[in-house]
Amino acid sequence: MKVCIIGSSGHVGYAIEGIKAAKDCEIVGVAPGSEGESMDKVLSMLRDNFKGKIYDDYELMLKELSPDIAVVACHFGDIAKVNIKALSYGCHVFTEKPLATTLEDLEKLRKVYENSGKRLCAMFGIRYRPWFFTAHKLVESGAIGEIRLINTQKSYKLGKREEFYKQRESYGGTIPWVGIHAIDWIYWFTHKKFKSIYATHSRKYNKDHGDLEVTALCHFTLEDEIFASLSIDYLRPENAPSHDDDRMRIVGTKGVIDVIFNKVFLINKDYSGQEIPLEDGGNIFVDFLKDIKGEGSCMVTAEESFYATEIALKARESADENKIIYLP
């Protein structure tokens, strides 16, 4: 299967690792997806394994190489546009999130996707981390009964970000870029629709990162009066032992699960807070390939990819306009 990589600003690593594991896939071309985007990061990840072509113009690449799959990881403001192109050239799309940075672009992409007959999967690779994967299996098995409350956390080191992070237009905002993962977890765990959103965000103390919001907080109400919180920050100190500190606490009618410190803890009638052995979640790109080949379904669906993006953009709107947003 022929794969092209467009852009090097997102988590192309998921695809590169997956392609190594898959063996029946080959990267035939790479090109930037945004103006001024360097492909050095991708090329250094590929090293000597790369036998394909390097393009300046991704559209020319798609035309000339007709890849089966486009991996899209350009500046976030260009993702929707590049995805639309890739689908139009008949590619399946493995794409960085958010799928779009405006609701208008999201609708355009949705229409093109729905008429394409192709597969699409957003890079919600965190689902495959053993701690989240294990927690999800526990919930699906009924370990905590009905979910009533979820607390999620995304905390990153800021470091020194590239220029495109500093403008809302190219970056999209911290809720859509960072927070969307937790929005995905909430929907993935509950299978419930979001009914209302209230969010706030702040650019204060962002160390000369322009528009980039360095803290954010979201409050979601799902169907059946299920509540979910999402705390986001870029204030994780440089001295911390990891780049990110992802957490999730799921409170059900019959138990509580904590995903914290990359571990899973369970309290229910059989457990009093013990650590649960972790299962291997696999690789998201390999999972997506399975879907394309008709050998199974990918854990991350296109529907979920669109929905999490929509919720993230509406949460950003809530924070921008300081209002509660209601959903049908």
Added chain:
Amino acid sequence: MKVCIIGSSGHVGYAIEGIKAAKDCEIVGVAPGSEGESMDKVLSMLRDNFKGKIYDDYELMLKELSPDIAVVACHFGDIAKVNIKALSYGCHVFTEKPLATTLEDLEKLRKVYENSGKRLCAMFGIRYRPWFFTAHKLVESGAIGEIRLINTQKSYKLGKREEFYKQRESYGGTIPWVGIHAIDWIYWFTHKKFKSIYATHSRKYNKDHGDLEVTALCHFTLEDEIFASLSIDYLRPENAPSHDDDRMRIVGTKGVIDVIFNKVFLINKDYSGQEIPLEDGGNIFVDFLKDIKGEGSCMVTAEESFYATEIALKARESADENKIIYLP
């Protein structure tokens, strides 16, 4: 110093332990503060040490015994009324929270308090737990710079609650009863005023506990765009190793502190997430006695006791009426 105990529905243990430690205090009388309230819990805690009188009518007790201090821990809906009586009879007041269950009663109490010349302290005893006390000292010492984001959690076992918990009128609501502690922490740690509040709560799955809300979520914005979340639930499983699971995460411009599992963890330029040795926080009632005797100031002030109550009642209003509440 003469102490009377009114009611046995709250955390009278703080006072009973403090009195044991203080030695110059004596419990001279006990009486219920609410209709139908049994004093058995208090009497069994006091056992043979109790040399005072048992009354049916707390007002008669206050009149006859003229105590220096009234410990008020009746049904929550009666707290304001009993506090007003106690102040009127010239007592200092050590009282269960919330100080009132309606904003009207809170204002009445505030006026009586301000004209009384007496001391008042709400039972925010959790501040004195070593993990919260230690975290607070770290923040005050500048260990994490300026606070930008706080996540708090109150999780309790529901068990089988007394009848008065089942009516809003006598119980007051879960945000004012349980959530108020975390509201207190937020104000205590930041010294910042609350500018807006959005909250939700739900009675679903409350196991026949009438009006009692079993889950709640609050979203606060403080001065300077500081955000704070508060997650509350009564869904802690019976099998959990403790009644409560209190947590707090404080994110600053120079570090992050976690108060979790009754421990404190710090990341800043000197620490990469290590556990910090705990300091002894002492006893809240002993601290209050020190204040009364003019030997120092109590860590919990009357101003804070009133303010946390006001915020908790406004958060309940936000949840009841599904609206953002703005504060001046």
